[in-house]
Amino acid sequence: MTEIYGNKTGLSPAAVRTLERIYRRRVPIEHLTTPELVRSLVDASVETGRQVGALVHRSGQVDYVIVGDAGKLMLPDIGRLRAAEGRFRGLRLIHTHVRGEALTRDDLVDLVRLRLDLVAAIQMAPGGDPRSIMYAHNVPGNPPYRAIGPMPLARVDLHVGQLMANLEREFASVSQPREVKAKDGRAILVHVVGKNAEGSRASHTGHTGHAGPAGRDASQISVRELRELARTAGVEVADTIVQGREHIDPKFVIGRGKLDDVILRAVELDASVLVFDRNLTPAQAAAIAKVSDLKVIDRTQLILDIFAQRAEGRDGKLQVELAQLKYSLPRLGQKDDSLSRLTGGIGGRGPGETKLEIGRRRAKERVTHLEHQLKQLAKQREQRRRKRTREGIPTVAIVGYTNAGKSTLLNTLTGAEVLAEDKLFATLDTRSRVLKVGWAGYGDREIVLTDTVGFIRDLPKDLFAAFRATFEEAADADVLVHVVDASDPAREAHIQTTENLLAELELDGIPRILVYNKADVIEPLTAKALQRSAERMGTDVVVVSATQRETTLPLVEAIARKLQGRWDASAKGVWSQTSDASDSPDSSDLSDSSEADASDASDASDASQKSAGDFLEATTLHEMLTAAGRRSRRVSVVS
Numbered sequence: 001m002t003e004i005y006g007n008k009t010g011l012s013p014a015a016v017r018t019l020e021r022i023y024r025r026r027v028p029i030e031h032l033t034t035p036e037l038v039r040s041l042v043d044a045s046v047e048t049g050r051q052v053g054a055l056v057h058r059s060g061q062v063d064y065v066i067v068g069d070a071g072k073l074m075l076p077d078i079g080r081l082r083a084a085e086g087r088f089r090g091l092r093l094i095h096t097h098v099r100g101e102a103l104t105r106d107d108l109v110d111l112v113r114l115r116l117d118l119v120a121a122i123q124m125a126p127g128g129d130p131r132s133i134m135y136a137h138n139v140p141g142n143p144p145y146r147a148i149g150p151m152p153l154a155r156v157d158l159h160v161g162q163l164m165a166n167l168e169r170e171f172a173s174v175s176q177p178r179e180v181k182a183k184d185g186r187a188i189l190v191h192v193v194g195k196n197a198e199g200s201r202a203s204h205t206g207h208t209g210h211a212g213p214a215g216r217d218a219s220q221i222s223v224r225e226l227r228e229l230a231r232t233a234g235v236e237v238a239d240t241i242v243q244g245r246e247h248i249d250p251k252f253v254i255g256r257g258k259l260d261d262v263i264l265r266a267v268e269l270d271a272s273v274l275v276f277d278r279n280l281t282p283a284q285a286a287a288i289a290k291v292s293d294l295k296v297i298d299r300t301q302l303i304l305d306i307f308a309q310r311a312e313g314r315d316g317k318l319q320v321e322l323a324q325l326k327y328s329l330p331r332l333g334q335k336d337d338s339l340s341r342l343t344g345g346i347g348g349r350g351p352g353e354t355k356l357e358i359g360r361r362r363a364k365e366r367v368t369h370l371e372h373q374l375k376q377l378a379k380q381r382e383q384r385r386r387k388r389t390r391e392g393i394p395t396v397a398i399v400g401y402t403n404a405g406k407s408t409l410l411n412t413l414t415g416a417e418v419l420a421e422d423k424l425f426a427t428l429d430t431r432s433r434v435l436k437v438g439w440a441g442y443g444d445r446e447i448v449l450t451d452t453v454g455f456i457r458d459l460p461k462d463l464f465a466a467f468r469a470t471f472e473e474a475a476d477a478d479v480l481v482h483v484v485d486a487s488d489p490a491r492e493a494h495i496q497t498t499e500n501l502l503a504e505l506e507l508d509g510i511p512r513i514l515v516y517n518k519a520d521v522i523e524p525l526t527a528k529a530l531q532r533s534a535e536r537m538g539t540d541v542v543v544v545s546a547t548q549r550e551t552t553l554p555l556v557e558a559i560a561r562k563l564q565g566r567w568d569a570s571a572k573g574v575w576s577q578t579s580d581a582s583d584s585p586d587s588s589d590l591s592d593s594s595e596a597d598a599s600d601a602s603d604a605s606d607a608s609q610k611s612a613g614d615f616l617e618a619t620t621l622h623e624m625l626t627a628a629g630r631r632s633r634r635v636s637v638v639s
């Protein structure tokens with residue numbers, strides 16, 4: 001094998017022959033290098049004016065000869081697979097520094113990142129003679145390397161074999177295999193604060209605009225949210241690195257030097273994933289993955305991953321898969337090897353834990369297929385809706401930023417058991433439950449409450465389609481209950497994002513109630529101030545704690561006030577009062593649930609808890625109701 005690696009442009013045939021001759025050298029493991037190898041490298045450097053290096057295997061053979069430019073050397077891809085824990089790659093890099101400089105940061109990064117046995121640099125004098133040598137090897141600890149020299153070549157007395165044996169023993173003893181708690185390994189989060197550059201967030205929706213907090217606050221909020229997203233996706237966050245920059249580096253986003261720091265940090269913390277708090281172009285993701293040898297993921301991918309893990313309904317699954325494919329298509333290389341980076345594990349999960357392992361051509365076919373299927377499903381839904389007729393029970397949709405407490409509120413109000421947890425996007429499929437407002441003094445009236453997917457700022461563009469589909473249900477709601485986590489410092493930005501997305505979903509025409517939630521964890525004064533400021537703005541607003549049922553009474557009253565008109569109309573007979581749709585299994589479920597005599601709060605909650613299991617999964621029930629609702633509204637217009 002005599003292939004020359006690296007920067008071969010403009011090399012004369014004679015220079016190539018000189019380089020190829022380096023492959024003939026042998027370096028015994030008792031020595032760092034030999035005078036012959038040094039001579040060959042230096043000769044080739046003089047001839048080319050560039051750095052020249054050899055990757056020498058422990059067997060003594062030269063495995064790779066690499067030529068760089070005057071200032072640096074790019075190592076070839078020597079295999080992505082990491083050496084086993086506590087072991088090194090079995091290769092040492094011996095190379096020239098034509099300008100006589102000491103080991104550079106690049107050299108040290110290569111040493112650590114590739115787990116090379118050693119990296120040595122030969123300092124050349126201006127006349128072209130080898131002046132001194134400096135070398136470094138890995139050590140357990142921080143910094144993760146030790147550098148020795150520069151010193152005269154004759155003074156180097158190093159038994160490489162012995163050193164490596166000692167080091168590997170040392171590494172094996174300190175690295176009790178660290179336990180990775182999260183199933184998808186450890187990640188380092190990277191946030192870049194563009195001081196000048198805006199447009200850094202090519203936001204499709206929900207951009208907070210001027211309403212959001214500025215500068216450092218915005219950064220902190222953003223990083224915190226990313227951390228939550230990572231946690232939700234199942235990644236353990238090992239560290240967060242924030243860099244302020246005048247301009248975003250077009251190739252690596254952060255500067256090359258900073259990227260080297262990040263790589264060293266990843267090696268130190270045994271992290272295998274880099275998560276960027278911004279969206280990366282396919283070229284950026286590829287470039288960073290290449291130099292770092294780490295899996296590189298951006299915010300969009302993280303959100304896609306969460307959606308993929310959580311989507312349940314058929315429609316939702318198809319939508320998520322479609323969004324994932326559209327995202328990864330421009331990122332799929334033609335070669336299998338670049339493809340494998342994207343597949344499996346975090347960022348590469350398809351809906352339902354299937355692996356997104358697919359070639360480019362197949363991916364395109366699948367996109368077409370999915371789009372077709374989704375269209376069919378939408379048509380079927382529409383038809384089903386049209387077929388259904390039933391009395392118009394008013395519907396209320398609970399909307400708001402992710403983790404605001406929407407599902408908790410639904411559970412508390414109706415005694416349902418919708419998954420509510422301290423994770424982002426706990427809810428990915430819309431659920432509806434019946435709320436009986438008797439306990440709040442509204443007789444045996446019923447409301448259908450619908451839970452929805454949480455909003456998030458900078459929602460990935462392709463996901464917005466998936467998202468939109470889940471809001472088809474909410475489009476027919478009579479009232480929107482907008483839930484805000486009042487204890488979140490970013491609450492104003494969250495409100496703004498939600499407002500923007502509601503407008504985009506064309507739901508902003510529906511009467512709305514603003515609910516400041518989690519009152520139990522905010523200062524009473526803050527609660528009062530929130531209430532007052534919202535009232536000044538003329539918004540219907542209540543402050544509640546979704547975890548405490550008694551605090552939700554003002555909300556039920558506010559909803560009832562908004563629906564009063566409808567109830568009055570229905571009392572006048574505009575809406576039919578009785579339900580005779582017992583031929584439909586959906587409706588019988590609904591009537592089962594309405595057996596509760598709900599003049600007392602705890603009774604109501606007990607009763608609905610009992611029947612919660614009987615409740616239908618929302619989609620069908622809700623479709624039925626909303627279809628009826630639409631018809632009824634038409635009637636009321638006529639009257």
Ligand SMILES: Nc1nc2c(ncn2[C@@H]2O[C@H](COP(=O)(O)OP(=O)(O)OP(=O)(O)O)[C@@H](O)[C@H]2O)c(=O)[nH]1
Binds near residue numbers: 518
């Ligand atoms: N202290 C406190 N915590 C609450 C309250 N309401 C909800 N939470 C907590 O907030 C977290 C999120 O609640 P969820 O109901 O899952 O929020 P969500 O809006 O449905 O979230 P997504 O479905 O992820 O969009 C959970 O850990 C709840 O226990 C409250 O009134 N007080």
Ligand SMILES: [Mg+2]
Binds near residue numbers: 426
């Ligand atoms: Mg929820």
